[in-house]
Amino acid sequence: PAGASAGPEVTGLRQFIGGQWLNSSGGRTFEDLDPWNGKVVARVPAGDSHDARAAIEAAHAAFPGWTRTSPGVRQEIFLEAAEVLRRRRAEIMGLLAAETGCGHAFGSIQLDFVLSLLRQASGAGYAAVGQVIPSDEPDAFAMAVRHPVGVVAAIAPWNAALVLSCRAIAAPLVLGNTVVLKPSEESPWVGGLLWAEIFEEAGLPPGVLNVVTHARGEAGAIGQELVSHPWVRRINFTGSTATGRRLAEAAGRHLKRMVLELGGQNPLIILADADVDYAVNAAAYGSFLHQGQICMCARRIFVERPLAAEFLGRFAAKTAALPCGDPKDRGTVIGPLINDYALRTVARRVDEAVASGARVLAGGTAAGPCYPATLIVDVPAETELARHETFGPVVIADVVESAEEALAQANDSRYGLTAGVLTGDPERGLALANRLEAGIVHVNDQPIHDEPQMPFGGVKDSGWGRFGVTFAMEEFTEMRWVTLAGG
Numbered sequence: 001p002a003g004a005s006a007g008p009e010v011t012g013l014r015q016f017i018g019g020q021w022l023n024s025s026g027g028r029t030f031e032d033l034d035p036w037n038g039k040v041v042a043r044v045p046a047g048d049s050h051d052a053r054a055a056i057e058a059a060h061a062a063f064p065g066w067t068r069t070s071p072g073v074r075q076e077i078f079l080e081a082a083e084v085l086r087r088r089r090a091e092i093m094g095l096l097a098a099e100t101g102c103g104h105a106f107g108s109i110q111l112d113f114v115l116s117l118l119r120q121a122s123g124a125g126y127a128a129v130g131q132v133i134p135s136d137e138p139d140a141f142a143m144a145v146r147h148p149v150g151v152v153a154a155i156a157p158w159n160a161a162l163v164l165s166c167r168a169i170a171a172p173l174v175l176g177n178t179v180v181l182k183p184s185e186e187s188p189w190v191g192g193l194l195w196a197e198i199f200e201e202a203g204l205p206p207g208v209l210n211v212v213t214h215a216r217g218e219a220g221a222i223g224q225e226l227v228s229h230p231w232v233r234r235i236n237f238t239g240s241t242a243t244g245r246r247l248a249e250a251a252g253r254h255l256k257r258m259v260l261e262l263g264g265q266n267p268l269i270i271l272a273d274a275d276v277d278y279a280v281n282a283a284a285y286g287s288f289l290h291q292g293q294i295c296m297c298a299r300r301i302f303v304e305r306p307l308a309a310e311f312l313g314r315f316a317a318k319t320a321a322l323p324c325g326d327p328k329d330r331g332t333v334i335g336p337l338i339n340d341y342a343l344r345t346v347a348r349r350v351d352e353a354v355a356s357g358a359r360v361l362a363g364g365t366a367a368g369p370c371y372p373a374t375l376i377v378d379v380p381a382e383t384e385l386a387r388h389e390t391f392g393p394v395v396i397a398d399v400v401e402s403a404e405e406a407l408a409q410a411n412d413s414r415y416g417l418t419a420g421v422l423t424g425d426p427e428r429g430l431a432l433a434n435r436l437e438a439g440i441v442h443v444n445d446q447p448i449h450d451e452p453q454m455p456f457g458g459v460k461d462s463g464w465g466r467f468g469v470t471f472a473m474e475e476f477t478e479m480r481w482v483t484l485a486g487g
């Protein structure tokens with residue numbers, strides 16, 4: 001890869017600023033670790049606010065040129081980037097596994113998604129259409145014209161590292177903005193520098209995309225620079241609600257708009273007329289894909305009483321049988337959690353719930369770097385597990401007496417990202433979809449889905465704004481009212 005200089009033992013990566021591959025300004029590095037075996041995947045620059053500022057300056061300098069490229073030129077670059085990605089597919093799958101503990105199934109989903117996203121987004125420059133508006137001034141000609149916003153900062157997480165970093169840069173770039181991408185310290189390569197490699201090879205001009213990396217616990221200084229620098233006009237952030245809230249508070253002081261994709265406590269409602277085999281499989285996939293480290297995962301299952309005993313018995317058996325292990329083995333379903341801190345947080349919350357009276361029906365004890373798929377019932381409402389998104393393979397089940405009770409409990413949450421409703425009656429399902437407080441609802445399916453063309457985003461504490469190729473137009477362009485006065 002372009003950014004990598006193969007050292008004697010481990011790959012050394014560099015940041016990408018103004019089209020150059022650079023060490024951090026302070027010369028420090030950190031180790032990017034494989035969460036399964038602790039091996040060093042790469043040595044990565046530990047950037048700081050100076051690097052962030054250099055990246056902002058490069059993006060600012062590149063903006064006038066990039067914004068005047070034709071939509072056709074941008075389309076060519078995006079299609080070429082998709083081609084580079086397609087060629088490197090096997091290697092990127094390996095990198096996803098090594099850097100983020102991502103198994104084969106979710107790795108394939110991520111690769112397919114980003115290929116589709118790059119191809120769909122490629123033509124979005126042509127979709128930035130404006131309007132001609134009737135004016136009250138005689139003979140005046142009034143228009144609303146879409147313009148790119150300028151420099152966009154993109155702050156991406158590690159969990160669906162490839163998808164979420166691509167989504168953070170694709171619409172902004174193709175709509176004529178320039179970008180500073182700050183990946184997570186847990187996925188600086190596959191969720192960050194990889195895009196610099198791919199887009200450089202695809203012919204993106206220098207400075208249009210810049211990637212700044214940092215060591216663990218050092219995001220704050222770069223975040224502060226991105227939020228406060230006057231040349232950064234918009235920020236998109238995907239991550240935890242706590243970090244998103246902090247950044248939004250700071251952005252508010254600088255009157256900067258953000259797109260915020262935050263956590264969820266997503267319900268899966270299973271009504272008594274649902275097919276139980278289908279429900280068990282949907283619940284397992286929706287709760288445990290990528291060991292529950294997806295913002296869309298089902299965190300709470302509400303099952304109507306007539307189906308409850310059969311569903312819970314079979315779902316517990318299925319959950320207990322999901323194999324944990326090395327994500328590089330095809331047979332593994334549950335790979336390692338991203339780091340020790342994540343493992344300890346999940347274990348602490350489950351243990352606290354159990355100490356408060358909850359019952360574990362499957363899983364419930366860490367095994368090496370993995371936490372097994374866990375099904376837990378009778379979780380008191382005041383526990384951390386019940387109240388907060390817990391980023392791991394743990395799902396809470398509750399028995400409800402009616403669809404109304406399921407709806408009330410599902411909506412009794414600070415979050416509102418996704419939801420699933422399983423029922424044999426599609427009209428009932430749609431009626432519930434209309435009353436669920438969520439940005440995304442799937443009737444007769446589990447809550448994990450993403451397609452590049454869909455309006456992806458949440459309500460309440462799950463965030464603001466929408467990704468999705470055409471919907472992101474509102475986030476990453478600005479309407480300008482232009483008039484030509486009458487003669």
Ligand code: ADP
Pocket residue numbers: 155156157158182183184185219220221222223224238239240241243244246247391
């Ligand atoms: P998680 O706890 O799941 O890692 P975070 O919200 O901490 O979620 O991480 C999402 C992204 O936010 C990552 O890129 C992380 O480095 C970044 N981040 C964390 N703290 C800050 C901060 N103070 N300013 C800017 N970015 C931050």
